[in-house]
Amino acid sequence: MFQRVDHIGIAVRDLDAAIAFYQVTFGVAFTYRHTVESQGVEEAMGRVGESWIQLLCPLGSDTPVGKFIEARGEGVHHVAYGVADVHAVLGDLKEAGLHLIDEHPRPGSRDSTIAFIHPKSVGGVLVELVQE
Ligand code: V0V
Ligand code: CO
Numbered sequence: 001m002f003q004r005v006d007h008i009g010i011a012v013r014d015l016d017a018a019i020a021f022y023q024v025t026f027g028v029a030f031t032y033r034h035t036v037e038s039q040g041v042e043e044a045m046g047r048v049g050e051s052w053i054q055l056l057c058p059l060g061s062d063t064p065v066g067k068f069i070e071a072r073g074e075g076v077h078h079v080a081y082g083v084a085d086v087h088a089v090l091g092d093l094k095e096a097g098l099h100l101i102d103e104h105p106r107p108g109s110r111d112s113t114i115a116f117i118h119p120k121s122v123g124g125v126l127v128e129l130v131q132e
Contacts (some may be wrong), residue, residue, distance in 0.1 A: 001089055002081040006130040007045070007052035009078040011065050015057035019044050028053060032123060034109055041065050042107055054080070054109075078116070080128035086113050089129055103130070 014029040015033075022028040028046035035042045040063025046053045056077055058066030068077055083089045086105040094100055099118035108114030108130060117127040 001092070003084065004082040005051045006082040006128075007054040007077060008082040009054045009056050009080065009126075009128070011069050011074050011077040012055050012057055013054060013069060013074060015042055016042060018055045018057075019046075022046055022053065022055070030055075032110065035059070036109055037125060038106070039064065039073050039108075045109065078126035078128050080114070082131050083131055086129045086131040088116050090115055098122070105129075 010018075013080070019033075020032050023030065023046075028048060030044045030046045032045040033043070039060045042056045042057045042059060046055070053070070056065045058064075058069060062064055065077060073100060090100060090103070090105065094103075098121040100115070101118050102115035105113045105115045108128075110132075113131040116128045119126040
């Protein structure tokens with residue numbers, strides 16, 4: 001079902017500072033920066049091998065990442081797995097009894113198709129499915 005780790009999403013308060021920190025400290029190159037209005041975030045993607053680090057800065061306090069930072073502070077927000085067919089995987093996970101946040105896939109960054117599974121169904125980890 002999961003083919004690879006596509007990205008790890010990390011909630012940050014200051015995107016410029018976080019990009020600079022990852023670049024200077026860890027040598028991660030950020031090749032992509034974009035606002036995803038529908039998700040309430042500005043994101044920056046840094047390549048690490050075949051995967052990415054996704055730095056997420058909330059556009060407001062009433063957004064998924066804004067609420068997360070207020071409740072828990074900065075830190076790991078979600079794990080995104082690459083799948084061949086998001087629609088098919090959603091069907092399988094629904095049948096398995098998991099709580100889907102997205103019943104239907106929606107557009108993500110980099111022209112991807114994404115869907116989220118509720119953290120309460122995955123031992124406290126928010127999971128994103130990504131189809132390139
Ligand atoms: C909330 N909770 C989390 C969590 N966010 N647990 C683990 N990881 C997270 N990221 C916990 C929270 O502490 C509560 O636990 C419980 O879930 C329910 O919280 P809630 O207050 O009822 O729910 P909300 O309103 O905080 O919403 C949580 C969910 C929301 C996960 C439903 O954030 C959501 O719909 N997320 C999907 C969209 C998203 O995250 N977009 C931003 C990334 P207790 O206190 O009850 O124990 S955009 C992105 O990645 C893109 C565009 C991309 O990759 O292409
Ligand atoms: Co993501």
